[in-house]
Amino acid sequence: MRVILSFLLLWIPVSLMAQAPYTIRHFTDQDGLPQNSVKYIAPDGDGFLWMATESGLTRFDGSRFMNFTSSNTPFRNSRIDFIYPAATEDGLLATTTDHEVLSIHNGKVLVPTKIPQEFGYLRRGQTDETYAVIRLPDRYINAVNSSHYLLAHGADSYFRVSRDTISLLKGSKVQYSVYYPQADVNRLFTLQGYLCSIQKNGQAVRITPAGIRPLRLTGDLQTILSRLGSEEMPGIYWNIPAKQLFIYHDKTCYRLELTDSSTLKATLMLKGFDFPRNGIVNLYNDSTNKRLFLGSSTKGLFVCNSQQFKGIKAGQEEDEVYYAQAPFGTQGIVTPQGVALDPQTGKRTRIPLLDKKPTDKYSITRDPMGNYWYKDYATVMKFNSDLSRLLWKHRFNQQIGQLFIDDDSVLWIGTKQGLYTIHTPGARPEPKLYEANLNNISYVINDRHILWVGTGYGLLRVDRRTGKTDSIPQLNDRYIRSLYLTAPDELWITTDNYGISLYKDNRLIPLPTDENKYLEAAHCIVLDKQGYLWISTNKGLFQASYRDALEYAAGRQQTLFYLHYGKEQGFYTNEFNGGCQPCALQLQNGDISLPSLEGLVYFSPSSIRPEFPEKGIFIDKVELDTGIVTAENLISLPNDFRHVRFSISTPYFGDPGNLHLYYSLEEEGKHNKVLWLPVADNRVIEFSSMHSGKYTLRIRKLNGFGKDNITEKALTILVGKAFYETGWFRILAGILLLLTGFALSWFRIRRVEKMNRELALRVAERTSALEEAMNTLQISEQQLRRQGFIQQRLIAAISHDLKTPLKYMMQVIGKGNEQKSEIGKDERKIIYESLYSMFHMVENLIQYMRSQFMDDVSSLEMVDLRQLLEEKANIFRVVARAREVEILDHTLPDTVVLVNRQLLAVVIHNLLDNAVKYTRKGYIQIQASCYAEQIHIRFADTGIGIPPAIINWITQYKEMPANTEGKLSSPDGIGLMMVIELLQLLNGDITVTANKDQGTIIDITLDVIR
Structure with a gap:
């Protein structure tokens, strides 16, 4: 289904919400200025911005301020009077309040040995007859009441304003004079070599040799000036070293430029900024990047950046x-x-x-x-x-x-x-x-x-x-x-x-x-x-x-x-x-x-005007260990230096993210691939130490678009040789080598003599070594005897506990075959009990044999004694019931200790085996308990009891060291012998006593960790 809806289009014309066409950054002493009085602003040919303050000359590179004061530059007074042009386009001059002349060149401040003569007329004299106008506004013009006022024209030419005459002088010669009564010096300035003025009626004029000529104003400034009366003259800001003129009125600032000899062009710079309230005394306009710098007498520096993009909102x-x-x-x-x-x-x-x-x-x-x-x-x-x-x-x-x-x-x-x-x-x-x-x-x-x-x-x-x-x-x-x-x-x-x-x-x-x-x-x-x-x-x-x-x-x-x-x-x-x-x-x-x-x-x-970081790279300072050294294109470092630090800069007033500086250090004679590393944000390159040689420190910067569009600065670094690399050291080393050869010959003879003495000692040592070998052989012999002893025990156990039951079972089975009759119930029971006993006896023998060859019996684990005793008791309960014997376990549940379970199980097995073997129609009680760091396990039976001979054998056998040859053989087979030796490995003891009713009580005690 086609749906067409028709509406009347309602036009609602509303102004778009847009930002101001510029942003303003404010810098004060908290941002690096030496103090907040910026009296003069002037650019140099390298791209830096220089400011005169009450505490020295300050250089601004767009991100950082570098201050030149009497503490780091050889001049007496840090209070700067004014900045004025130098003869060269890329330089500036400045004077202090003590009339010292300072030269600004190549990003640094120097005290020239010879005072430059260019613009010398701007330096104030010692009398009140002549006063040089060094900027507008100038608060001293009306206070000095001089007879003559000087306005800058060229390096050696200037305008002299008297009571009713204005003259152009070159050197000391008058080029021409013009009658101009009641000239107001506060309204006179020069632009492109022309002397101009804005009169009280708002008319802009140019003073020429032929007389006064009116200037045509373009832009809105003409309308503004025509409305002004003598009481509301606009503020005139004349920057002499920058050769720029500005007009300020009603929070609006214009820059004035002569487009030709008869036309004065006004360009809007800033609107809505209160100059008097912010103490603005000096301005500079970077026309290429549409950036305005404003110096304040009390509030530092303001930087106004023109916005190139338009942010638009619809008002929603x-x-x-x-x-x-x-x-x-x-x-x-x-x-x-x-x-x-x-x-x-x-x-x-x-x-x-x-x-x-x-x-x-x-x-x-x-x-x-x-x-x-x-x-x-x-x-x-x-x-x-x-x-x-x-x-x-x-x-x-x-x-x-x-x-x-x-x-x-x-x-x-x-x-x-x-x-x-x-x-x-x-x-x-x-x-x-x-x-x-x-x-x-x-x-x-x-x-x-x-x-x-x-x-x-x-x-x-x-x-x-x-x-x-x-x-x-x-x-x-x-x-x-x-x-x-x-x-x-x-x-x-x-x-x-x-x-x-x-x-x-x-x-x-x-x-x-x-x-x-x-x-x-x-x-x-x-x-x-x-x-x-x-x-x-x-x-x-x-x-x-x-x-x-x-x-x-x-x-x-x-x-x-x-x-x-x-x-x-x-x-x-x-x-x-x-x-x-x-x-x-x-x-x-x-x-x-x-x-x-x-x-x-x-x-x-x-x-859009791209602002590229295309200015030069400057090395501002080189700090060697704790001092500062001078460096232009070459620097020499001692071999034992610990730390060298290069502070670099480059003028760039755009987005800091567009400035990319890299450096590499290359040693002469080495052809390794060049490694370019980024310079840190603080613009510092540091090295801790370098071996002697010739190096080249290269610093480069991407300038902008285009292939290989880079600026690079190279600095040669010479690291001195160490003392061991010098010629005199090598001569001394040769002499020392000869003396060493002689000494070695002498020591060789002494060494032979010493070797003879050492030979006798070595013979003695070898004899001692042979004795140790004999001891080792004896130990090996003892081990072999021990193995033989174990074999004897094994043979005895097999003869006693395996051979006899096997012989009996053969007789019973053979008898059944001869008589061609089935084996009786009693005989089957005896065969079962014999096989049962033989199986567990073999298992115990295996565990016992393993224990005899264990290097480490400290394999411990958490063992529940109740569970272990029940496990072993269940093995013998079948045989015990056949003998009408009841096995009772009185161990409390959760009796847990840390012990070698394998060895303890063999001990318990053998003791239960003996108890069942010697008991008929009775009971066997087993009970385990823990006290402090000991285990107590008791086996009490009502059997026939252990003969005294076996009790005496137990006493004698357990007093002998474990695993030694010549122990007494057990009169009752290998079982008790296994128990005693395993208890010795488990750090335990056994005690045999008679039961008060009938039978035997066997107590074993183990030292353990709970």
Whole structure:
């Protein structure tokens, strides 16, 4: 169903909200000024700005102040009287209140041995007859009441103003004189060599040899001056060394310049700034970069920067966040918020139709017919050319990402789950699915038969002729922020966190990022008509040369310079917006509009003045250890120096982020690859130590756009030789070598004698070594005997505990075979008990044999004694029940100790085995308990008891050291012998006593850690 809604377009002309056209920075003594009285401002030929203060001369390089006072420069008084021109264009002169003359040259202040004669007439004399005007305003002019006033004209020429005559003098000769009664020196000044004045009636005149000639004023200043009476004369600010003149009135400042001999041009410098309130006494205008410096007698320095960009707001404080834009009319802009903006006239037009639609902000486009296409999340809408009617709309079942119209009037609609097309000229267009496998589309652009599709997971290339789709592998899994075509097969790609790339000639070339990595998250890139690329980021706007970028991509250029612009240039915020289409709007006149988090940023690229860091590099100071040394192109350092520090500077008043300084240190004769390191932010290069030799310290700076556009300064460093590298040291070393040879011969003889003595000692040592070897052999013999002893025990155990039961079982089984009868119940029981006993006896033997060869018996683990005793008791309960014996375990649960479980288990097993063996029709009680650092385990039975001979054997056997030869054999087999030896390994003891009722009580005690 076609829906057409018609509304009356309501035009609401309201002024756009825009920032002031300049920003002002204020510097005081807290920022590096020596104090807050800036009386004179003058530039030198190197690009520095010099200021006269009450505490010395101050040099300003745009970021830092360097102060020259009597404490660091050889002049007596730090109070500077004034600054005046020197004979050379790049130099300046200054005088102190003690009439000392100072020379400013090459970024430094010197005290010349010979006082320069140029402009010498400006230095005040000792009488009141003559007074040199050194600036306007000059508070001393009316106070001195001199007969003659001097105004600067040239190095040796000046105007002399008397009561009714003005004369031009060169040297001491009068060139001409003009009758000029009641001349007001406060209103006289020179411009381009002409003497001019602004009279009380507001008329500007030029004083010539032929008389007074009126000057024609251009601009609004003529109207202002004509309204002034004698009581409200404008303030005149004359900067003699800078050769500049300014007029101030009603918080507005103009600069006056002679365009020809009869025309005075007024250029607006500053508006809304109160000069008297801020104590402004001197001004200087950098006309190239439209920057104004204002010196205050009490408040330091003010720097006024003209803004080159226009920040635009629509006046909707709740919604000044912008994304996509489209052209509106010939020079206007329309946004999805329902506002049309005209940056030229400063007007905005609210569009009610869009104002009522909840359209999102991320995509808008205009087709060749002039109709607008919007998206509202899942809905596409078509409006007529003046946005007064909704012509068509269609709702998808998924969210729409971006809209793009190609040269064939085809609207491409990127969604989360596919790419659709619409033929825009149709009255009732029907969306068609072009490709379902293109998901999460972030940007779409067409290059002839190739459709480039940016997604959240990479860049895809669709061949519209064949329908084939492939990807750029290097960009897989990367979010594509925007795409931009500058020429066929020349695609610029911005990504999220991976910077900018150029796809050209089937190659993907990543472009270098800036030093601060801001370009890694570039939003958008656009080419202007002047050949520059503009790149928006979250940290400001960057400008790059299109030609340089292509040269870098082709490998013909090693560096790529980016010029950064921050919010001081006119933005409301440094954070631009992206993720929309289009991400930048370029109007027909070439102007560019970029969206940001706070308004639009609008500019004309043709009017932008790039400010490049193209001035020279200066070494201000060299500090060697704790002192300061002079250095021009060569510096000599002692070999034992500890620390050298180079303070460098370069004049640059633009964005500090555009200044990139690097240094390298190269040793003569070495051909290693040059390593360029960035200079620290404090502009200091430091070295701790260097070995002797000749070095070259190279400092370079990127000047701006263009191949190899760098400035480099080289300083030769000579590090002196160490004492051991000098000729005299080598001679002494040769003599010492001869003496050493003689000494070595003498010592050799003595050494032979000493060796004979040492030989006798070595024989004795060898004898001792042989004795140690014999002891080792004896120990080995003891070990072999011990092994034999263990074998004897093993043989005895096998004979006693294995052979006899086996022999019995053979007899029983053999008897059954002879009689051809089955084995009786009692005989099977005996065989079972014998096999059961043999199995556990073998297991104990194995554990015992292992213990005999264990190097470390300290393998401890946490053991629950109740659980261990139950485990062993369960082994014997079958046999015990057959013997009508009950095994009782009285150990409390959770009785846990740290012990060698394996060895303790063998001990418990053997003691339980003996108890079961000697008991019939009774009970066996076992109980374990812990007291402090000891375990007590008791085995009490009601059996026949242990014979006294065995008790005596136990007493004797446990008193002998463990694992020694010649121990007594157990009269009862190997079991008790195993128990006693294992208890010795476990740091335990055994006690055997008679049970008070019947049988035996065996107590074992172990020292453990609980």
